[in-house]
Amino acid sequence: MVIKLGISSIFLLGMIGIMLLLVFRRKVLSLIKQESRLVKSLQQKSWFHNPYSSGLVLFSWNTLMTAIVALLIFALMMTEIYIPYLHIVIFGLGTLACILAWATFSAAWIGSKKSRLTMASIGSSFYVLLGMYGLYEFLTLKPSYPGEDVFMAALGFMGIMVVAAVALMTCFLFIGFQQKRAAH
Numbered sequence: 001m002v003i004k005l006g007i008s009s010i011f012l013l014g015m016i017g018i019m020l021l022l023v024f025r026r027k028v029l030s031l032i033k034q035e036s037r038l039v040k041s042l043q044q045k046s047w048f049h050n051p052y053s054s055g056l057v058l059f060s061w062n063t064l065m066t067a068i069v070a071l072l073i074f075a076l077m078m079t080e081i082y083i084p085y086l087h088i089v090i091f092g093l094g095t096l097a098c099i100l101a102w103a104t105f106s107a108a109w110i111g112s113k114k115s116r117l118t119m120a121s122i123g124s125s126f127y128v129l130l131g132m133y134g135l136y137e138f139l140t141l142k143p144s145y146p147g148e149d150v151f152m153a154a155l156g157f158m159g160i161m162v163v164a165a166v167a168l169m170t171c172f173l174f175i176g177f178q179q180k181r182a183a184h
């Protein structure tokens with residue numbers, strides 16, 4: 001039995017997944033232990049104690065992960081390799097890598113609530129820029145020749161805006177509004 005999912009079904013499943021992730025984010029965050037090597041390593045870095053520099057590192061991480069996923073998807077399109085649902089796996093792995101990084105940053109952060117919000121604002125601002133790019137391209141989209149159908153391009157730019165909005169919200173909530181767990 002083969003299940004065929006249309007773009008609407010995939011989009012709906014993705015949105016449901018993100019909503020569940022946000023509802024159960026404390027469980028996801030509890031997977032990252034305070035004693036882990038990566039958390040301890042981050043806490044020992046001098047740049048990590050400054051919300052501006054740690055926010056810039058987070059901004060860079062978000063930029064890098066988005067670029068890697070976009071390049072992999074672009075490479076798939078250019079090579080004309082058709083493996084069903086491989087693009088969904090690539091998007092899923094990129095999302096998972098970002099969520100684990102956000103959870104690690106959140107677990108490692110030692111500082112005030114204001115500093116945490118500053119770091120989250122700077123780090124997630126990449127998605128604001130990405131969304132603004134998508135909006136600009138969508139609003140200025142014109143056919144390159146008479147009669148060209150720009151529907152798919154418009155759909156792509158709307159997709160960029162939706163992905164940017166969801167990633168902005170998820171990143172900001174994961175990092176900015178996490179209460180510290182009591183040490184046992």
